[in-house]
Amino acid sequence: MFKDFIKQDTGMQIYPILSLLVFIGFFVLIIAMAYAKKKSEIDEASRIPLDENDSILTFNKE
Amino acid sequence: MEIQTNTCEIPARNSLERFYYDNKTVRDFGIACVAWGVISLLVGVIIACQLFLPRFYPDFDLGLSFLTFGMLIAIHTKGAIFAFVGNMIFMGVYYSLQRLCKARMWSDTLSRIHFWGWQCIIALAVVTLALGYTTSKEYAELEWPIDILITIIWVVFGINFMGTVLTRRVKHLYVAIWFYIGTLVTIAVLHIVNSMELPVSWMKSYSVYAGVQDALVQWWYGHNAVAFFLTTPFLGLMYYFLPKVANRPVYSYRLSIIHFWSLIFLYIWAGPHHLLYTSLPDWAQSVGVVFSIMLIAPSWGGMINGLLTLRGAWDEVRTNPILKFMVVAITCYGMATFEGPMHSLKFVNALSHYTDWIPAHVHIGTLGWNGFMTFAILYYLIPKLYNTQLYSKSLANLHFWIGTLGMVFWTVAMYVSGVMQGLMLQDFNPDGTLKYANFLETTMQVLPMHIIRAIGGTMYLTGMVIMVYNLWKTAKQGSFVANEMDEAPAKERPENDAALTGYFRHRIVEGKPMIMLALATIVILIGGMVEFIPLFTIKSNIPTISSVKPYTPLELEGRNLYIREGCNACHSQMIRPFRSETERYGEYSKAGEFVYDHPFLWGSKRTGPDLHRIGGKYPHSWHFRHMRDPRSTSPGSIMPSYPWLISNKLDTRDTRASIVAMRRLGVPYPFGFENEAVDDLQAQALKISDELKKDKITIPEDREIIALIAYLQRLGTDIKGEQTSEITK
Numbered sequence: 001m002f003k004d005f006i007k008q009d010t011g012m013q014i015y016p017i018l019s020l021l022v023f024i025g026f027f028v029l030i031i032a033m034a035y036a037k038k039k040s041e042i043d044e045a046s047r048i049p050l051d052e053n054d055s056i057l058t059f060n061k062e
Numbered sequence: 063m064e065i066q067t068n069t070c071e072i073p074a075r076n077s078l079e080r081f082y083y084d085n086k087t088v089r090d091f092g093i094a095c096v097a098w099g100v101i102s103l104l105v106g107v108i109i110a111c112q113l114f115l116p117r118f119y120p121d122f123d124l125g126l127s128f129l130t131f132g133m134l135i136a137i138h139t140k141g142a143i144f145a146f147v148g149n150m151i152f153m154g155v156y157y158s159l160q161r162l163c164k165a166r167m168w169s170d171t172l173s174r175i176h177f178w179g180w181q182c183i184i185a186l187a188v189v190t191l192a193l194g195y196t197t198s199k200e201y202a203e204l205e206w207p208i209d210i211l212i213t214i215i216w217v218v219f220g221i222n223f224m225g226t227v228l229t230r231r232v233k234h235l236y237v238a239i240w241f242y243i244g245t246l247v248t249i250a251v252l253h254i255v256n257s258m259e260l261p262v263s264w265m266k267s268y269s270v271y272a273g274v275q276d277a278l279v280q281w282w283y284g285h286n287a288v289a290f291f292l293t294t295p296f297l298g299l300m301y302y303f304l305p306k307v308a309n310r311p312v313y314s315y316r317l318s319i320i321h322f323w324s325l326i327f328l329y330i331w332a333g334p335h336h337l338l339y340t341s342l343p344d345w346a347q348s349v350g351v352v353f354s355i356m357l358i359a360p361s362w363g364g365m366i367n368g369l370l371t372l373r374g375a376w377d378e379v380r381t382n383p384i385l386k387f388m389v390v391a392i393t394c395y396g397m398a399t400f401e402g403p404m405h406s407l408k409f410v411n412a413l414s415h416y417t418d419w420i421p422a423h424v425h426i427g428t429l430g431w432n433g434f435m436t437f438a439i440l441y442y443l444i445p446k447l448y449n450t451q452l453y454s455k456s457l458a459n460l461h462f463w464i465g466t467l468g469m470v471f472w473t474v475a476m477y478v479s480g481v482m483q484g485l486m487l488q489d490f491n492p493d494g495t496l497k498y499a500n501f502l503e504t505t506m507q508v509l510p511m512h513i514i515r516a517i518g519g520t521m522y523l524t525g526m527v528i529m530v531y532n533l534w535k536t537a538k539q540g541s542f543v544a545n546e547m548d549e550a551p552a553k554e555r556p557e558n559d560a561a562l563t564g565y566f567r568h569r570i571v572e573g574k575p576m577i578m579l580a581l582a583t584i585v586i587l588i589g590g591m592v593e594f595i596p597l598f599t600i601k602s603n604i605p606t607i608s609s610v611k612p613y614t615p616l617e618l619e620g621r622n623l624y625i626r627e628g629c630n631a632c633h634s635q636m637i638r639p640f641r642s643e644t645e646r647y648g649e650y651s652k653a654g655e656f657v658y659d660h661p662f663l664w665g666s667k668r669t670g671p672d673l674h675r676i677g678g679k680y681p682h683s684w685h686f687r688h689m690r691d692p693r694s695t696s697p698g699s700i701m702p703s704y705p706w707l708i709s710n711k712l713d714t715r716d717t718r719a720s721i722v723a724m725r726r727l728g729v730p731y732p733f734g735f736e737n738e739a740v741d742d743l744q745a746q747a748l749k750i751s752d753e754l755k756k757d758k759i760t761i762p763e764d765r766e767i768i769a770l771i772a773y774l775q776r777l778g779t780d781i782k783g784e785q786t787s788e789i790t791k
Binding site for chain 2: 022026027030031033034035036037042043044045046047048049050
């Protein structure tokens with residue numbers, strides 16, 4: 001199992017701890033960044049696909 | 063009017079710039095998507111019928127080599143993934159990217175090269191796979207010249223894509239574009255790493271990885287092809303088209319940020335769950351399981367985000383067929399991404415792996431998630447591109463219902479078949495013998511399910527044909543808008559933007575595509591590297607077995623034929639360490655037995671029995687008769703006949719080059735052996751032909767069947783009689 005594999009080589013013990021930290025760090029960072037965004041920014045960004053006002057477009061036919 | 067780049071017509075500061083969207087490329091990808099989609103699904107229905115027709119019409123395949131299940135299944139999967147879904151990805155990306163960036167695609171020339179290059183790849187794939195040119199690696203069967211072409215065309219797409227993003231008029235990169243960027247980099251990395259192969263001739267190569275390592279690389283690729291070709295680009299399309307159709311913003315933009323990063327971070331690690339209970343080291347299997355289970359979180363986050371976008375709009379779902387397709391698509395995404403992690407639990411996998419349960423799971427994803435999302439986008443876009451309304455809403459509704467029912471028939475039949483056959487194969491009599499000792503008995507039992515599956519597939523295909531008619535009539539009643547005008551203010555320079563300065567914030571990434579590209583690349587590389595590096599560098603991961611020797615030249619040629627005919631589509635070469643398997647097939651497979659297998663041939667589905675210990679089990683004459691007419695040795699068998707193996711002369715022109723290539727890859731053939739390889743081959747062939755004569759079968763020794771028999775008789779025999787104590791670490 002993973003534990004045996006880790007035991008085979010000195011210096012490998014750090015790997016599980018390191019990967020756990022990388023994960024926690026990664027998710028905390030992403031969640032923090034997501035929630036650090038201002039409400040106005042979020043609203044603005046989420047409306048980007050809806051910004052196009054299709055009705056005012058004129059068409060150039062083939 | 064033709065516009066070559068997205069340069070504006072009125073370049074005035076602080077005023078609106080006028081530009082034109084390229085709709086022609088969008089429409090062309092749409093047409094290609096529909097055309098290839100119908101072909102791929104038709105092939106799917108044909109191969110579904112091949113799994114029960116032989117029971118009633120033994121000569122169903124007309125003795126034609128390119129019509130066997132092993133050949134057609136590769137064409138079906140390539141067609142469905144890269145032609146049907148692939149062309150939809152490009153249709154959706156080319157449409158949404160231009161609008162989200164308020165810019166025309168960066169270069170019309172690159173768009174054309176991309177479109178025709180991709181269709182050329184698909185056409186080449188169909189022809190070469192039908193001719194038996196295959197690497198055998200699932201979803202990566204295409205041979206090396208086409209692999210190079212794919213790389214070039216993908217780079218063309220990448221340049222055109224990033225060119226558009228970098229010259230956009232909108233500061234913020236909308237979440238859909240992040241998913242596209244994730245797709246762009248990851249597919250490039252996956253394709254290049256998994257396609258590392260050493261050419262032997264212009265259409266034959268050997269994977270540079272062997273055995274266990276090849277299996278890990280392949281399923282890292284296979285799993286992530288699903289993740290980054292069938293999932294992330296479609297999530298991008300969902301984040302763009304669902305708000306458009308429902309006319310409301312996505313439920314939670316914050317959730318989409320978390321969804322994106324956690325999904326691409328976790329997905330890349332989960333590949334080893336395709337190799338549970340195989341010879342892959344346990345630690346790698348465990349890593350795959352853990353990450354697969356964690357994947358539920360971001361996947362369901364995305365699904366919930368999609369479904370909740372419709373809050374307050376559910377009454378529209380009743381009446382709008384486009385929304386209906388989308389809701390079923392997103393629900394299927396949720397089902398498939400729940401089921402995937404469940405399959406990764408070892409005790410579930412022990413039953414489900416190699417059975418029809420897996421195609422059922424896969425088809426919830428492709429028919430439901432990809433197929434229905436594709437139909438929704440086509441129903442939305444074609445009327446827009448032709449500046450008209452959809453020809454018939456009721457036909458679209460009919461398509462929805464016939465497609466949904468077809469999918470239910472397809473998948474439920476395969477769930478039942480998978481669980482039934484899985485349980486039967488594990489069943490023992492009270493005296494400890496196998497209840498269904500003959501694999502064929504279980505095949506017979508699930509035959510009715512295969513008939514229902516074919517009916518379901520036909521219904522789904524019928525729905526598609528109805529859609530083709532509906533869209534064709536829609537196009538006819540409208541007039542195509544090749545270049546659609548829009549106006550937008552010129553983009554502000556980033557240094558003038560207060561929001562992009564100061565401490566590190568996600569907004570910086572959202573405004574800077576190259577940083578996004580780099581970060582996404584780093585994130586997806588971590589998982590692969592953590593799994594590959596120990597397996598490739600630490601010797602103890604694959605204990606060597608002293609009695610395992612390289613294949614003889616004749617066996618190697620036989621192995622090439624096994625690959626050419628696609629035998630691995632139905633037969634595994636990996637006996638798992640269960641009593642039900644060791645009783646049936648023999649000693650379980652060890653990692654050290656595959657060290658000379660370039661590529662590995664473990665397979666992923668057992669339509670027929672495992673072949674890893676087939677060597678020496680039957681006389682040569684049994685194999686000869688079985689390949690000529692499987693029903694003569696195994697009454698009721700659904701395997702195709704292979705008469706051409708008996709009439710075809712074995713081509714030995716590349717034997718020498720094969721030996722040299724294998725030695726370069728680390729197989730210990732002595733220097734100079736390549737010069738005597740053909741003589742060695744002929745001597746062994748003569749011996750087999752002589753032995754066949756004793757059983758009253760007269761066949762010249764230069765026929766392909768002789769090489770295939772030599773290979774099958776070698777399989778799994780190296781460690782027979784070996785004691786475990788002789789296995790050296």
